[in-house]
Amino acid sequence: MTLTPLALPTTADPTAWLAFLDARGRRSLDEAERLTSALRALSDGDTAALEAWNDLGIVLANASAVGSLVSQVHPDAGVREDAEKIETEVHAFRTRLMLDTEVYARLASLEGADLDAALPTGAGRVLADALRAFRRSGVDRDDATRETLRALSERENDLSQAFSRNIRDGATSTRVPATALAGLPADYVEAHPAAEDGTVEISTGYPDTHPFMAFSTDRDARRAVMTTFLNLAWPANDQVLADLLAVREEMARTLGYSGWPDFDAEVKMIGSGDAIASFVEKVATDAVDSAERDAALLTERARIDHPDLERLDVADARHYSETVRRERFQVDAQQTRTYFDFTRVRQGLLDVTGRLFGITYTPVPDAVSWHDEVTVYDVSLDETGETLGRIHLDLHPRAGKYNHAAQFDLVPGVLDRQLPEGVLVCNFGRGLMEHSEVVTLFHEFGHLLHHTLAGRHPWVRFSGVATEWDFVEAPSQMLEEWAWDHGVLATFATDADGEAIPAELVERMREAEEFGKGIYARTQMYYAAISYYLHEQRPDDLTARVAELSEQYAVSRRLPDTHFHCGFGHLGGYTSGYYTYMWSLVIAKDLFSAFDPADLFAPDVARRYRDTVLAAGGSDDAAVLVERFLGRPYDNAAFTAWLES
Structure with a gap:
């Protein structure tokens, strides 16, 4: 069966995009209403209910994806606002759906049936996931409780959108x-x-x-x-966040959980809120010696310029980290960036990942988009020539655009029904890049690969990046390793005269990067502690509590009269689970241990990783996928060795 990519408007004109949003968003919700009615009408025990559930999931995912993406990238504020309304409408529909006792009854009636014998592989897993989601929504509670939960869910969505909007528009x-x-x-x-x-x-x-x-x-x-x-979105988001924390807490307690972190962690690898606190404390403790050693070096260097300095603050930290790397390791970021012209880096990234995973990117020069700087490629599998999907790269900043770096879905892939399409949304300059930006580009592209390679599953719920949330970052973090290898960089990192980046410079860059990894770990645990403790404790004064956590975990002193939490966008999507970045890094280091550092392009291990981990999507638990690839359960040996080296 030949599938075609989604037809986007042929112009960036707002009128065309508003019509597109209506067709792709609101008409999809009309179809979702029809599918829901049909599902309710089925008899108990009819396996068609699970297929109807999948159809419903596809329609809702399509509407949700376009609303989420367009609200963050379209240049026209009116279009962004309409897309945001569609997000709200989809969320409201999902909330009602997950509290629908009749739909739940049709699906619950299938418990115990041998679904995998009658339906595509994975049917039993899909059913178990759906029933758990229904129960976590409160479908089995009384009418009054369900109504309370419905209102709380919609309020949580409104506040999350406001939190994100204030950051995006508060630039x-x-x-x-x-x-x-x-x-x-x-x-x-x-x-x-x-x-x-x-x-x-x-x-x-x-x-x-x-x-x-x-x-x-x-x-x-x-x-x-x-x-x-550090005052981005302040003071607007201070109250928004306080309200958001309160709503999440009320939702969790209404459902019988001790608090939001326990509710949120239940469906992750980590399992419980207490385990998050333990993990944060362990990593922070393990990193103390390394962090203190490197911080002492930074402070010593800073005192040459400022003899009365007692402790570095966050306005000094990045500057003196760069200074020490330049003076101690002879790594000058202004020199290294001459090797990283944006256009060459973008093409190099495609060449490297294509060679590594056996895929080809074909430019689609006449593809229309929301902005003329977006580049589009069709992705195909070298072994068979099969088209896997389409990717869109929106990599430069502009007014009104999402101002971090992330991968957004445009279309979730479903076997024999629709091709996956993903969008990389970043904010890089148009000329020379810092190497840290190159690493970020590799990282985010890892999510795009995951979405595209895992887009051939019959069940939409486990298509793409559909694993446990605390595993999601691991494949992207592992792909960063290729941005540190000279053999890889030399294929695209050349200066204006065409000279490839020297091997000894890359080695010094690696040594300089290793300097400060304890500080990095402590900083990440500071962010993770904010994420966890604000949800766990809901302090009356968010700024004061964040300041306390800074003193407890961060290495550099915070600046007075700043409000980092107001612009910390991950509190919207990751909620209490920012720890996942470091949790995933533990697994990423273990995954990378299977590769030969002397030949990162070796095809056998790369293709095995592609097929067993990336292409698998959410078809099995993350721990199972990793064990299948490594031939053993994952452990923290590689991470510990890295942190202590």
Whole structure:
């Protein structure tokens, strides 16, 4: 069966996109209503109920994906607002559906049946997942409780959207003296012309803020820029977040859980809220020696410039990390970035992952999109020539766009029904990239690969990146390793004269990166602690509690009068589970141990990993997929060795 990609509007014109949203979003909800009625009408024990459930899942996933994506990327505010309304409508429909006692009864009547004998493989797993989701929604509670849960779910969605919207639309800037650009790369200086008053504007976008914090020698200007960055979406999100935490807590307790973290962790590998706290504490403790050693070196170097310095703060940390890497390891980020021209990096990423996983990316030059900077590729499998799906790369910043880096679904793949389509949404500059940005690009592309390669399952629930949430980051974190290998980088990292990046420079870059890994681990646990403890404790003063957690976990001192939690977007989607980044890293290090560092392009292990882990999607538990690939259960030996080395 030949499947075709989703037909997007032939123009970026808002009118066309509003019509598209109506057709793809609201008409899908009409179809969902019809499918729900048909499902209710089936007899108990009829296996057609599970197939109807899958049909319903496909329709809702399609509507949800387009609403979620377009609300974050379309240049027109009116289109973004309409897409956000569709997200709300889909969420409201899902909430009602998961409290529908008749739909639940039709599915519950199939418990105990040998579904895999009559339906495509995985039917039993789909049923078990659906029934658990229904019960976690409160479908088996009395009418009054179900109504309470419905209202809470819709309120939670509204608050989550507001939290994200305030971050996206709250992008701002800081004006600093033009002299503060001393130390910045020439192309950065050129892109920031001075105004008549002798100041330049530094936005809160990553391509502006990150280089400035690394290279500017003006300490006061760095502090001003970082203060603005750490006050993104404040004060608006302070109350929004407080309300969001309260609503989540009430939902969890209404369902009989001790609190939101226990409710959220139940469907993850970690299992419980208490286990999150234990994991955060263990990693933070294990990283103490390494973090203190490296922090002492940074402070020692900073005192050369500021003899009275007692402790580095977050406005100094990135600058002196860069300084120490340059002076101690002879790694100058301004030199390394000359090897990472954006256009070459983008093509290099495609070449590397194509060679590694046996896939081909074919440009679709006439593909229409929401912005003319988006590039589109069809993805096919080399062994068979089969089209696997389509990817869209939206990689540069603009007003009103999602201002972090993430992979969004556009179409979930379903075997013989629809091709997967995914979108990479990032905010990189259009010229030279820092190597850290290259690593980020590899990481996020890992999610896109996962979505595309796992798009050939009959059950939409386990299509794409559909594993436990605390495993989701592991494949992407592992792909970062290829961005640190000279043999890989040399295939695309060349300077203006075409000279490949030297092997000894890459080695020094790796050594410099290893410096500070204890600080990195402690910082990640600071973020994880915010995520967990704000949900667990719901403090009256969020700013004060975040300040306490900073003192407990972070290495660098926080800046006064800043409100990091207001711009910490992961509190929206990851809720209490930011620990998952480090949990996944433990598994990623173990996965990578199966590869030969001397030949990262070796096809056998890469294709086996592709087929057993990535292409499997959510068809089995993550621990099972990893064990199938490694030939043993995963452990933390590789991670511990990395942290202690």
